[in-house]
Amino acid sequence: MRFVQEFRDAGLGRALAGEILALMQPGRTYKLMEVCGGHTHSIYRYGIDGLLPEEVELVHGPGCPVCVLPMGRVDDGIAIAHEPGVIFTCFGDMLRVPGSRGSLLEAKAQGADVRIVYSPLDALGIARANPDRQVVFFAIGFETTAPSTALTLKRAKAEGISNFSCICNHVTIVPPLRALLDSPDLRLDGFIGPGHVSSVVGARPFQFIPADYGRPLVISGFEPLDVLQSIHMLLAQLAGGRCEVENQYKRVVAWEGNQRALEVMAEVFELRPHFEWRGLGFISQSGLRLSSAYAELDAERRYAIPDVRVADPKACQCGEVLKGVIKPWECKVFGTACTPERPIGTCMVSPEGACAAYYSYGRYEREREVV
Amino acid sequence: MRVLEVDEPRELALCVDEQQRRQRVDTGLMDAVAPGEVLLVHAGTALAREPV
Numbered sequence A: 001m002r003f004v005q006e007f008r009d010a011g012l013g014r015a016l017a018g019e020i021l022a023l024m025q026p027g028r029t030y031k032l033m034e035v036c037g038g039h040t041h042s043i044y045r046y047g048i049d050g051l052l053p054e055e056v057e058l059v060h061g062p063g064c065p066v067c068v069l070p071m072g073r074v075d076d077g078i079a080i081a082h083e084p085g086v087i088f089t090c091f092g093d094m095l096r097v098p099g100s101r102g103s104l105l106e107a108k109a110q111g112a113d114v115r116i117v118y119s120p121l122d123a124l125g126i127a128r129a130n131p132d133r134q135v136v137f138f139a140i141g142f143e144t145t146a147p148s149t150a151l152t153l154k155r156a157k158a159e160g161i162s163n164f165s166c167i168c169n170h171v172t173i174v175p176p177l178r179a180l181l182d183s184p185d186l187r188l189d190g191f192i193g194p195g196h197v198s199s200v201v202g203a204r205p206f207q208f209i210p211a212d213y214g215r216p217l218v219i220s221g222f223e224p225l226d227v228l229q230s231i232h233m234l235l236a237q238l239a240g241g242r243c244e245v246e247n248q249y250k251r252v253v254a255w256e257g258n259q260r261a262l263e264v265m266a267e268v269f270e271l272r273p274h275f276e277w278r279g280l281g282f283i284s285q286s287g288l289r290l291s292s293a294y295a296e297l298d299a300e301r302r303y304a305i306p307d308v309r310v311a312d313p314k315a316c317q318c319g320e321v322l323k324g325v326i327k328p329w330e331c332k333v334f335g336t337a338c339t340p341e342r343p344i345g346t347c348m349v350s351p352e353g354a355c356a357a358y359y360s361y362g363r364y365e366r367e368r369e370v371v
Numbered sequence B: 001m002r003v004l005e006v007d008e009p010r011e012l013a014l015c016v017d018e019q020q021r022r023q024r025v026d027t028g029l030m031d032a033v034a035p036g037e038v039l040l041v042h043a044g045t046a047l048a049r050e051p052v
Helices: A010-023 A037-045 A071-081 A104-109 A120-129 A146-159 A174-182 A195-201 A208-213 A224-240 A259-268 A292-297 A318-322 A354-360 A363-370
Strands: A030-036 A056-063 A086-090 A113-116 A134-141 A164-170 A190-193 A217-219 A245-247 A269-271 A274-277 A281-284 A288-290 B002-007 B012-016 B022-026 B038-042 B045-050
Touching (some): A010 A224, A056 A174, A120 A134, A120 A146, A146 A164, A146 A259, A146 B045, A174 A208, A174 A281, A217 A224, B012 B038, B022 B038
Parallel strands (some): A217 A245
Antiparallel strands (some): A269 A288
């Protein structure tokens, strides 16, 4: 398929890696953060890090929606799933995310009616087909999935479907980036910007990064050559003394984003004053909830939920991984007590999680050898 | 995902992915789509066009 195979050409990849090498300034190291979990997945699936010079370090960012969900929100979902008569719907990768007293998968084993859906629209379809049951959708994700939830809620309201509601865990990407840039733990030289989020929000929201923090950002596609070209563009900016937002993923991302998606999100959601992120703590105006116009579809208002903050297990270092402070293999339980089959932390659950990516594509063995 | 069929009144499209899996996609956030077009789809909703 065009735009798939063309962007996976190994020869072109090696040529780009050579051009990246040529851009490097002697004696300098480069620390670049890939914001999106999709990029982390691509980097380790295709071995992109192995093509790069040692002086270019890729740091994993907070852009995996499952990974950043705190345990307390999982507990809230499980509490609703156990409500009598409820059909609880969620994406597949939510099932094994541990809460403080188990996962949704375990809740299902205990008798809760938990169902995997591909989209919120599918959850709405379940509500239409089961008018005598309450159907709750557990919404997670950044600005890529939030439009889908918003559109579904808009359709539910228009159709007057009263047995459908949503527990909203949607988050936005800019506040955690600002929190990372304000953190003294991490010194970054540039960002590989999130391609799919940018298809919705456009490039403009990222302009504060060069303007306020003096760091370049390149919005990137997800194929191997996309990522390599984006790294090349970042190093070209640094070599040329430039610092700006560039768009490598022009074939999909419009500078202004998707205006219809932004409009429907603005209608259905409003910003929470604070939202807790796993590893990053509470970040102001970083989470979305249903607006007052959609209050009747808000599961958090319909059901009593624990709404309790739960600390991560002491052994789990997902927080440091999400902040890019440590690599997955540096976590004490990586690959031993924490595996994709029996995860302790969220980063090992989702395919977009850095730990799962390392583990799945053999980085576990390689990095252990380095140690 | 490549568009196979369009249900314009309901703003839905039947699409197929790289692995030939068929899925129903909400096209409510897009200008009119046509069979043969390739869409960026997240959580069952089309967000952008990809070049064919």
